Amino acid sequence: MSSTSNSPTHHTSTIGAIGAPSRRNTELALLVFAVAIPVFAYANVGLAINSHVPAGLLEYGLGLGLLAGVAHLAVRKFAPYADPLLLPLATLLNGLGLVVIWRLDQSRLLQSLPHFAPSAPRQLLYTALGIAMFSAVLIFLKDHRVLQRYTYISMFCALVLLILPLVPGLGADIYGAKIWIRVPGLGSLQPGEFAKIVLAIFFAGYLMVKRDALALASRRFMGLYLPRGRDLGPILVVWAISILILVFETDLGTSLLFFGMFVIMLYVATERTSWIVFGLLMSAVGAVGVASFESHIQTRVNAWLNPMREYQLSRQITHDGVLHSDQLQQSLWAFGSGGTLGTGWGQGHSDLIKFAANSDFVFATFGEELGLAGIMAMLLIYGLIVERGLRTALAARDPFGKLLAVGLSGAFALQVFVVAGGVMGLIPLTGMTMPFLAYGGSSVLANWALIGILIRISDTARRPAPTPATNPDAEMTQVVRPS
Amino acid sequence: MNKPLRRIAIFCGLLVLALLIRDNYLQYVKADELAGQKDNRRVAIERYAHPRGDIIVDGNPITGSVESKSGDFKYRRTYKDGPMWAPVTGYSSQAFDANQLEKIEDGILTGNDDRLFFRNTLDMITGKPRQGGNVVTTLNAAAQKAAYDGLKSRGGKGAVVALEPSTGKILALASYPSYDPSSFSGNTNTDAKNWNKVQKKNDPADPTLNRALRETYPPGSTFKVVTAAAALENGLYKSADEKTNSPLPWIMPGTTTPLKNEGNIQCRDVSLREALRLSCNSVFGKVGSDLGNDKMLEEAKKFGFDAEQFTPVRSNASVFSDNMNKSQTALSSIGQYNTAATPLQMAMVASAVANDGKLMQPYMVDELQSPNVDPVEKTQPKELSRPLSPANAQILQGMMETVVKSGTGTKAQIPNVVVGGKTGTAQHGVANSANPYAWFISYAKLPDGSSPVAVAVVIEDESANRDDISGGGLAAPIAKNVMNAVINSKK
Numbered sequence: 001m002s003s004t005s006n007s008p009t010h011h012t013s014t015i016g017a018i019g020a021p022s023r024r025n026t027e028l029a030l031l032v033f034a035v036a037i038p039v040f041a042y043a044n045v046g047l048a049i050n051s052h053v054p055a056g057l058l059e060y061g062l063g064l065g066l067l068a069g070v071a072h073l074a075v076r077k078f079a080p081y082a083d084p085l086l087l088p089l090a091t092l093l094n095g096l097g098l099v100v101i102w103r104l105d106q107s108r109l110l111q112s113l114p115h116f117a118p119s120a121p122r123q124l125l126y127t128a129l130g131i132a133m134f135s136a137v138l139i140f141l142k143d144h145r146v147l148q149r150y151t152y153i154s155m156f157c158a159l160v161l162l163i164l165p166l167v168p169g170l171g172a173d174i175y176g177a178k179i180w181i182r183v184p185g186l187g188s189l190q191p192g193e194f195a196k197i198v199l200a201i202f203f204a205g206y207l208m209v210k211r212d213a214l215a216l217a218s219r220r221f222m223g224l225y226l227p228r229g230r231d232l233g234p235i236l237v238v239w240a241i242s243i244l245i246l247v248f249e250t251d252l253g254t255s256l257l258f259f260g261m262f263v264i265m266l267y268v269a270t271e272r273t274s275w276i277v278f279g280l281l282m283s284a285v286g287a288v289g290v291a292s293f294e295s296h297i298q299t300r301v302n303a304w305l306n307p308m309r310e311y312q313l314s315r316q317i318t319h320d321g322v323l324h325s326d327q328l329q330q331s332l333w334a335f336g337s338g339g340t341l342g343t344g345w346g347q348g349h350s351d352l353i354k355f356a357a358n359s360d361f362v363f364a365t366f367g368e369e370l371g372l373a374g375i376m377a378m379l380l381i382y383g384l385i386v387e388r389g390l391r392t393a394l395a396a397r398d399p400f401g402k403l404l405a406v407g408l409s410g411a412f413a414l415q416v417f418v419v420a421g422g423v424m425g426l427i428p429l430t431g432m433t434m435p436f437l438a439y440g441g442s443s444v445l446a447n448w449a450l451i452g453i454l455i456r457i458s459d460t461a462r463r464p465a466p467t468p469a470t471n472p473d474a475e476m477t478q479v480v481r482p483s
Numbered sequence: 484m485n486k487p488l489r490r491i492a493i494f495c496g497l498l499v500l501a502l503l504i505r506d507n508y509l510q511y512v513k514a515d516e517l518a519g520q521k522d523n524r525r526v527a528i529e530r531y532a533h534p535r536g537d538i539i540v541d542g543n544p545i546t547g548s549v550e551s552k553s554g555d556f557k558y559r560r561t562y563k564d565g566p567m568w569a570p571v572t573g574y575s576s577q578a579f580d581a582n583q584l585e586k587i588e589d590g591i592l593t594g595n596d597d598r599l600f601f602r603n604t605l606d607m608i609t610g611k612p613r614q615g616g617n618v619v620t621t622l623n624a625a626a627q628k629a630a631y632d633g634l635k636s637r638g639g640k641g642a643v644v645a646l647e648p649s650t651g652k653i654l655a656l657a658s659y660p661s662y663d664p665s666s667f668s669g670n671t672n673t674d675a676k677n678w679n680k681v682q683k684k685n686d687p688a689d690p691t692l693n694r695a696l697r698e699t700y701p702p703g704s705t706f707k708v709v710t711a712a713a714a715l716e717n718g719l720y721k722s723a724d725e726k727t728n729s730p731l732p733w734i735m736p737g738t739t740t741p742l743k744n745e746g747n748i749q750c751r752d753v754s755l756r757e758a759l760r761l762s763c764n765s766v767f768g769k770v771g772s773d774l775g776n777d778k779m780l781e782e783a784k785k786f787g788f789d790a791e792q793f794t795p796v797r798s799n800a801s802v803f804s805d806n807m808n809k810s811q812t813a814l815s816s817i818g819q820y821n822t823a824a825t826p827l828q829m830a831m832v833a834s835a836v837a838n839d840g841k842l843m844q845p846y847m848v849d850e851l852q853s854p855n856v857d858p859v860e861k862t863q864p865k866e867l868s869r870p871l872s873p874a875n876a877q878i879l880q881g882m883m884e885t886v887v888k889s890g891t892g893t894k895a896q897i898p899n900v901v902v903g904g905k906t907g908t909a910q911h912g913v914a915n916s917a918n919p920y921a922w923f924i925s926y927a928k929l930p931d932g933s934s935p936v937a938v939a940v941v942i943e944d945e946s947a948n949r950d951d952i953s954g955g956g957l958a959a960p961i962a963k964n965v966m967n968a969v970i971n972s973k974k
Contacts, residue, residue, distance in 0.1 A: 109555060264494075268487045311522065329522075335509045336517020337525050349525050349555075372510035376503060383499035390492040394485055402484050406491055413495040417502060426505040 023084035024076050030088035031072055035065045038095030041345055045103045048346030054102075063124060064095050067131045074135035078142075079459035085388050086458070089381055090436055090451045094130070094444070096378075097437035098123055099345075100365050104358045107351035119358055119439045126441040130448035137452030144457050148400050151205030158199040161191040162241070166248055179251045179431055190433075192254045193446035196261070196415075197453070200407035203262055206234070207269035208400045215270035235278065238262045243286045250296040252287070253418045253430025257411055259283055264410040265403055268393075295322065297428075303328050304428040327353055327361060331423045335367035335375075342371025358439040360431065363423045379420065382435075386413040389454050395461035405457045408450050524555075531556035531577055536592040536615030536854065538572050538584060541624045544617075546572060554670050560585075565663035567631040570642075570656045570693045571622060571847065573796070574664030578674055583693070583796045584618060584848070591616040591851045591859065598851075598859050614854035621652035621849045625968040626936070633961030634659035639944035641958075642694035642826040645965050648834035648926060648934045650864035651843030653794060655938075655965055656827075658694040696798035699823035700941050703909030704954070705922045706818030707767045708832055711755055711882060713782035713816075714770045715875040723756040723878045733765040735772070735810035742768040742813060745908070756882045760890035762906065764817045771816020772809045779816055780805055785870035787831045787842065788824070794847045801828035818909060826939045829924045834937035836879050837903070837926035840871030883925075892923065894959040897967055901928040904962065906954030918944060923958035927966040936969040938962040 039061040046054030054060075068091045075082055102120035104110055141147070147154075165171040170181045180188045207214075214234075242259040246252060263279030291297040299322050303310040311329035318324060334350040337343070348368035353361045367375050389409025396402045415432055422429040433440055435447045509517070519526065531551075535558060537544035545568045547561040560575045562568060573583025581589060590596030594603065594615040606613060623645070630643035634657055645655035666677040683689040692698060714720050720727060731751035732741030742765050744750055750763035758766035771779050783789070783803035792798040801824040804815060814820035827845060835842035844865040851859040871879065883903030886892045892904040904925030921944065926937040940958040 264491055268484055268491060271484065271487050308522075332509065333517055333520070333523040333525065335506070336514045337523065338510055339514040339518065340511060349528055352524055367506075367510065372506060372514075375506050375510065379499055379502050379506065383496065386495045386499070387492060390488065390495065393488055394492075399484060402488065406488055410491060410495065413498055417498040420502050421505065424502070424505050424509055426501065 022080045024072075024080060027075065027084035027087055028072055030084065031068045031091060034088040034092035035061070035068050035095065037092060038064060038099050041096060041099045042102065044344070045099060045106070045346040048344060049103070049106050060098075060124075064091075064098070064127075067091075067128060071131050071134055074138045075455060078138040079455050081462040081464070082455040082459040083388050083392060083462070086385060086451055086455055089385050089388075090448070093378075093381060093436035094127055096366075097362065097434075097439075098127065100362055100369075100437065101358045101439050103346055103369075104351060104365065106346070107357075109351045110354065110357060113354060122441075123439050123444070126444040129441070130444040133445050134448040134452040134455075137449055138456060141453070141456050144401055144404060144453060144460060145398060147201045147404070148205045148208070151202055151209075154198045154202035154205065158195045158202055159241075161195040161198065162245060162249075164191045179249050179254055190440065190442040192251075192257075192432075193442040194449075196257065196411050197408065197446060197450055199258060200261060200265075200404055200411060203265045203407055204400050204403035207265055207403055210234070211269040211399075214266070215272055232278075235262070235266065235275070235282070239282050239286060242283075243290060246286065246290045246297070247294060250294060251431050252297060252300065252428060253415075253422070253432040256283065256287075256418060256430070257414050257432070259286075260414045261407055261411040265407045268406050269399075269403055299323075300428045300430075304425065307332055307425060325355075327355065328423075328425060328429055330354075331361050331364040331367075332425050334364040335424060338368035338371045338375075340372045342367075342369050342374055345369050359433050360419070360429075360438065361423055362438045363420055363434050366437070367424075378437075379416075382413075382416045382420075385409075385451075386416070388458075392454055392458035392461055396457055397461060401457045401460060405454060408454055412447075412450065527577070528555055530593055531558050533594060533613045533615060534558050535560060535575065536594065536617045536852075538568075538592075539617050539619045540568075540571075540622045540627070543624070551577075551669055556670055559670075560665070560668040562663065562665045562668075565665045566661035567627060567657065569661045569664055569691075570658040570695050571620060571627075572664065574668065576664070576668045576674065576678070577670035579667060579678055584620075587795050588618045588848065588851065591618060594854060596859075599853055602853055602855075616854050616859060617852040617856065618848055619850040619852060620847050621647075621650075621654065622656065622847060623654040623969055623972055625972045626655040626965050627657060629964040629968040630655040630657035630940075630961065631659065631661075633940075633964055634942070637942055637944065637957065637961075639942055640688065640694065641940070641942035641944075642698065643938065643940050643961060643965060644695045644826045644830040645936055645938045645969065646830045646834040646843075646845055648838035648937045649843065651834070651845045651867070652849070652864070653845055653847040654936060654969055656695045656847065658692070660688045660690045662690040693796075694941075695826045696792075696794070696796060697825070699799055699801055699825050699828075700920050700922075700943070701822060701909035702818040702824040702829055703907035703920065703922055704762045704764075704818060705829055705832070705905045705907035705924045705939075706816070706822055706824070707759060707762065708836065708879065708883065708905050708924065709783055709786055710767045710770050710779070710816040711759060712786070712836070712871050712875065712879055713774055713779055714755065715878055716782060716871060717774055717778050719770060719774060720755055723882050724754045726752050727755060727758060727766055727770070728752060729758075729763075729766045729769045731765055733769050735768065735813050737808055738810050740810075741765075742817075756885050759882045759905065760885050762891055767817050768813035772813040774812075774816075775809070776805065776807045776812045779803065779812060782870060785842070785868045786835060787828055787867065792827060792831075792845055794827070794845050796847070798825050798827045801825055818907060826941050828939075829922065829941075830937055830939035833883075833904075833924040833926045833939060834934075835870050836876055836883065837928065837934035837937050838876075839873045840876035841869055842867045880928075887925065891955045892925065892959055894955055895923065895925050895963045895966075897927065897963060897970070899930075900966075900970060902926070902963075902966065903928070904959065906959065908954055921954045921957040923954045923962045925959070925962045925966065927970060929970070935973055936966050938965050940965075 043053050101123050105118045105120050164181045165179055179192050182188055242255045246255040266275045307329040310324055311326040313324040314326040330353045350365040350368045386409050393402045393405035418430050419432050419434045421427040433443045534548035538546045545563050548558045549561055551559045556577045573585045575581040575585035592615045594613050626645050634641045641659050643657045662681040667674040681690045734741050744764045748761045750765050780803055788801045788803045791800045804821040811820055815822045844867045846862050850861045853859050880903050887895050887902045887904045891906040895902050895904050907922030909920040921942045924939045926934050928934045940962045942957045
């Protein structure tokens, strides 16, 4: 496997990863920790809640270990030069998410709610499907550049996915946001999670072709390169679609995510700062414009500005036709009550959030039970995933790969920011979920696919170039060691 | 494309940084504020997560804790003889918060008090479960039982307060009708039903009112003790047996109305002793009128009027008005007009006389204990004021003892014990139409000269007919039983 790791020659003058070790053993070692930590956490929850080690500890440990092992073998076989951090980090988050979902399943308060069903077994199933998805990406996507062929099909798919929740009879309005579809026999799906990936493929393919036109044909004005009117077309279309999402699906998060991802990719493709300025202006205009007439957005913003008032309104009978929710205040209390070190696994009361405690608000449970220390660690893990994704983009040798990697990483970062910022009261709440931690099949599947694609790109980027051309300069200074 | 890419990397780093800063703000800067907000249910969950400490009388807990079967609050309060002790303990309810001692000493009882911090930290390190501390009261179980049973057997409304004159310790604090705080200490529908049942709007008898501390009644003739004290202290008369030079009928200054006495009693020119024995309105009205509003008010204030007492449970302030004309002062000096006193206040009056003129601050918490019964804080008796000189106090004692020996208070006599007292029958209602209140205040004195107990009893008896109500008939027997209980428990 690591035949190149102890390669005798070091082409120090060659940029890139030639002769670089594959790092698969590093990944394996990290994976052991990524599995062991959630297993300990699981035991800890059981001890805290029921005073004994949970009966399913062995099965859970073996299950998670097996899934991680399968993923690792898939990487070893099909992407041997991939980044060694992405898989362990995602596994760790997924494992901890499972622990917290199981922990919330034990809550008497949540059990007493109508429609309660244990979520952990299903999340474990979703995780298995996610790993299968991840492996499938590695097996069938031999080269990410293949995706370039599907640029316009991707666009079509993305639009269909985004429109699905609005189809009557299929879409489901959950707590005011229409971002779900109900598939009989399968449960609810969040097509937006998949649209994220498909759109990134479309943007990458489109921008790779159009970037020169968008970048070069421009006038300079007040230090900014202004694009020509007709080049504004694409950004206006994406902006319009985002606004439509905001208006019809009333979801600020998804809207922000897609527009932000497009602006990031546009900026990287064209290297023009003016796009960022335009993007910010347009999203500000769009958000404020829609918020001025969309009551659901207004409610979210009011709740964000004054969560305590919203909490009090939620406890009385109001006749303003608005569904008041105490969730944000409950979430803030969960974080605050956790303090610096947290209450410890299983000893918090984040179940007071009730609805969506294990999905949209799962981060609050981490906040309460692991405290500031735990949350900082989690945020740094997310940061690390994003930065590894961006590192992959830097190392990628083809523009399509670069754009796709930066798009996916950027979308991932925006999603983490929007969700974590929402539950911590930094920005208004949106209806998205914390990648890997939250309960939900769509989220788990889509994010494993996202990691799969990043690993595929990074494998290509880090793979040693086939038979590097000999560098005459290098040869002249080469030291010949007697062997 | 790498330059913008690096910038995006920095931008993503900034996003994470923003989250980190926000989290530090939330979980470090604002953590304590959020964790302590009263709407944060964790505060209540934590409050009921451990067995609450006990309130202790005579070495025995009168409270307890049991595990609730349902809900997220683990422990529920229980009370032994709840209705009897309710005026002392108050209630601690998961649904309806707490009051009185349960509220005031909540920190000790839950174990959250700062003074228990060191111990709690030790417990946390050694892994011992959190426990609450105890509140040791000054009360006397036998006296409390005598007081409560006495009120209960009468069946009307009423209150009893007994004090230890030398220290101010509250020995009995009973109010009737009462309520059982156990019945709504939980968080269920039954608790809510029981709570609503005892609220004033649903029960006109108002069982949750702590009459001993929070109800002021016109003190009637028992206030004459204060007036007599004012007369002696201001030198109006030098002794108890001096002629008071008072006419009968005595016309109130500025009016043409004579101040009437109850019944046909001989009050002309009698001594103070005789006037107190017979309860002459005309004599004490004139004393008050002669001394004037200011001097009467000054003496009343020395006895504790016009001030709330913190035992530590707050009592209402008793009233003696200011800016009255002479006839109003005369009426006030016989415990009518605006004069109103809590049972605690009248017990303080009797106790100050019994304690040779020294009024002690009444208190009911003797000691706060940590969970392992180490003392955290011990209450030291504190002098509140000196309404009487020792000599005048002894003169007044003689007068009050005459009342019990051969006056209106004979029903309070205890064999081999010197008892001093004063009856009262206070009129109230529009044109005095409602049934009057029956009062009795008294103290007992042991052969060694020490006084172990002073009592005030008030009964508002709506079922008895008007003639029957007199302090001597209704209230004195209860006072006698309470004093007896204290004396017997000292043996």
